[in-house]
Amino acid sequence: MGATELIALAASTSLLAGWRLYMVTLVTGLAMHFGWVDLPDHLHQLDVLGSWWVIGAAAVGTVAEFFADKIAWVDSAWDTVHSVIRPLGGALLSLAIVDSGDTGWQVASFLLGGGAAFLAHAGKAGARALVNTSPEPFSNVVVSTGEDIATGGLLALAIANPIAAAIIAAMLVILSLWLVFEARRRLRRFIDRMRPPRKPAV
Numbered sequence: 001m002g003a004t005e006l007i008a009l010a011a012s013t014s015l016l017a018g019w020r021l022y023m024v025t026l027v028t029g030l031a032m033h034f035g036w037v038d039l040p041d042h043l044h045q046l047d048v049l050g051s052w053w054v055i056g057a058a059a060v061g062t063v064a065e066f067f068a069d070k071i072a073w074v075d076s077a078w079d080t081v082h083s084v085i086r087p088l089g090g091a092l093l094s095l096a097i098v099d100s101g102d103t104g105w106q107v108a109s110f111l112l113g114g115g116a117a118f119l120a121h122a123g124k125a126g127a128r129a130l131v132n133t134s135p136e137p138f139s140n141v142v143v144s145t146g147e148d149i150a151t152g153g154l155l156a157l158a159i160a161n162p163i164a165a166a167i168i169a170a171m172l173v174i175l176s177l178w179l180v181f182e183a184r185r186r187l188r189r190f191i192d193r194m195r196p197p198r199k200p201a202v
Contacts, residue, residue: 008166010097012158014113015169017090018120020151021082022061027155028093029055049096069144072131079125090117120172126183 017024032050068078094113098105124147131143158165 005162006097008162009158010094010109010113011116012154012162012165012169013097014090014094014116015120015172016151016154016158017093018086018117018122019124019147020062020065021086021089021117022058022065023148023151024093024155025049025089026055026058026062027152027159029058031159066148069147070141072140075128075140075144079121079128083121083125086121087114087118090114090120116169119177123175123177123179127179129183129187 013024013028029049029051033052033055034050065078068074091110091114094116095106095110098109098113128140128143131140154165154168157168
């Protein structure tokens with residue numbers, strides 16, 4: 001896998017970590033363990049992701065996140081707790097993949113990976129905050145399941161064709177930005193409707 005493909009793989013995995021950090025870590029670890037991703041010699045530090053300890057911990061987190069994401073109030077609390085964890089995880093994944101031993105590359109990959117993961121997380125949390133206000137539980141389950149399928153599909157694409165996955169990831173960045181601003185706009189409108197009308201001055 002060449003430098004361009006590695007950068008593309010880092011970009012897509014970091015972004016997806018903002019949605020499903022544990023699933024991304026699990027699939028990446030399995031890919032490393034079974035050799036699905038052909039890494040150059042200088043990236044053998046990624047072998048730690050392929051250890052059964054990391055895979056097992058990521059599997060537990062994946063199962064917990066799968067069910068937590070389906071319950072509205074649990075999902076909101078989960079997103080709040082992971083506002084720091086997901087960006088940090090995305091940054092570390094990017095750093096591990098792109099790390100070439102050059103300090104400049106290390107800092108850039110860490111910052112960009114963390115930024116991409118945070119942006120994706122913010123878009124997800126903003127959109128889900130709107131969905132979670134719905135009194136019926138079905139829309140939350142449908143949206144969450146869609147996120148599971150999209151994350152798994154893009155991860156598979158990232159392993160098979162990192163550049164195509166990175167292009168889709170870039171489109172998701174734009175969508176995430178729109179979701180953040182749209183959620184903020186709708187939340188302000190909702191708060192304005194909930195405020196009691198002002199009494200006329202006498």
